[in-house]
Amino acid sequence: MEQHRFGPVLPPYLQVSCEGRVQHLVEHHSGACRGGVLRVACNGIYGFHGRQAAKHHGHACPGIDHTGLGTREVTVRHSFGNRLTFANAVST
Structure with missing residues (x-):
């Protein structure tokens, strides 16, 4: 994971x-609407x-x-209601 700011008042990338x-x-x-x-x-x-799950992120x-x-x-x-969904197909 890499983080960068293009300026002191700009949001992190x-x-x-x-x-x-x-x-x-x-x-x-x-970046995305709610x-x-x-x-x-x-x-x-x-x-x-x-x-x-092993990272124990409470939120x-x-x-x-x-x-x-x-x-x-x-x-x-x-x-803010945004979601990241990771999915894989189930083989039948």
């Missing part, structure tokens, strides 16, 4: 990388969930949702 995927995040009002959702396809959802302790669409999903919610 953050790059998060996991298993070859890179996500760029910025704490800025135009209630925005980012969906990330991934493999190994149980391992991902286990690593997140973000998501479970694994078994959807009717045949996916397993872990959704991390932000205090």
